[in-house]
Amino acid sequence: MIAFSATLACQYDTPFSPFPAAQFGHGLAWLSASGFDAAELCINDYEGVEVAAIRQALDRAGLGCTTIATGQARKRDGLTLLSADKSVVRRTQARLFEHIDAAAQLGSHVTIGSLRATDLPLDKGQYMSELAAALFPCVEYARRNGVVLILEALNRYEVCQLHSAQEMMAYLAFSDAPENVGVLWDLFHASIEDADYAQAIATLGPRLRHVHLADSNRGFPGYGHLPLEEVYTALRLAGYQGAVSLECLCRPSAQTVIDGAGELVARLRRL
Numbered sequence: 001m002i003a004f005s006a007t008l009a010c011q012y013d014t015p016f017s018p019f020p021a022a023q024f025g026h027g028l029a030w031l032s033a034s035g036f037d038a039a040e041l042c043i044n045d046y047e048g049v050e051v052a053a054i055r056q057a058l059d060r061a062g063l064g065c066t067t068i069a070t071g072q073a074r075k076r077d078g079l080t081l082l083s084a085d086k087s088v089v090r091r092t093q094a095r096l097f098e099h100i101d102a103a104a105q106l107g108s109h110v111t112i113g114s115l116r117a118t119d120l121p122l123d124k125g126q127y128m129s130e131l132a133a134a135l136f137p138c139v140e141y142a143r144r145n146g147v148v149l150i151l152e153a154l155n156r157y158e159v160c161q162l163h164s165a166q167e168m169m170a171y172l173a174f175s176d177a178p179e180n181v182g183v184l185w186d187l188f189h190a191s192i193e194d195a196d197y198a199q200a201i202a203t204l205g206p207r208l209r210h211v212h213l214a215d216s217n218r219g220f221p222g223y224g225h226l227p228l229e230e231v232y233t234a235l236r237l238a239g240y241q242g243a244v245s246l247e248c249l250c251r252p253s254a255q256t257v258i259d260g261a262g263e264l265v266a267r268l269r270r271l
Helices: 021-033 051-061 072-077 086-106 124-144 165-174 187-193 197-207 228-237 254-270
Strands: 003-009 038-042 064-069 109-112 149-152 181-186 208-213 243-246
Touching: 003 021, 003 064, 003 254, 021 038, 021 051, 021 254, 038 051, 038 243, 051 064, 051 086, 064 086, 064 243, 072 086, 086 109, 086 124, 109 208, 124 149, 124 165, 149 208, 165 181, 165 197, 181 187, 181 197, 187 197, 187 208, 197 208, 197 228, 228 254, 243 254
Parallel strands: 003 038, 003 243, 038 064, 064 109, 109 149, 149 181, 181 208, 208 243
Antiparallel strands: none
């Protein structure tokens, strides 16, 4: 069964949440009332963040947690797994260890997207080698703690390498990634990088562990030109058992997202 979640900010505001972090409780109530199963939590660091309290708030709302989104640390703290400054790499790994600890408590995955962005002039082979080496201790730590790390396929305008479903699978094979490493497939990025959605889903196979919903303009589904129902049907027919998570910019407005989410979830569940 496919679960539904949506991004919420619980520490610092993010353009992907229709509620500011200060209204985290309102966001949980919205998810519950709109028929979602879980939240996708945007967490930068754990200064002042009580994971046990978040777990309790989720439980009260009848919600789970699908993944912890980690990308804020790229812009806020300059973290990346791919840096000429090895102290930056070590700090990024340490931050990911904290995310893994939180995910173990929340029963969630940990997303690695923007934390693999780099300004280094790396070709594909160099990029994959550097990323595999930097990720290795994180992958092992996650494996020991029963946590899945999901690497997000990002478009060519955001990162220099690993954009498509096929390229993500090539990286997993290159790095001999264990089963606790999967792929996050985002429809916005896929609209740029994957010519055939059904083929991309088939290529990822069981490594597909999480899906982001957004339209071609990264706005709320229905305000661009992506065939959302066709993609969701392809996921269902492929036997996908992970979550689909609303991670879109609040376009045309936050209120549009708030008001339309329940109908979107209900419509997809009927397919």
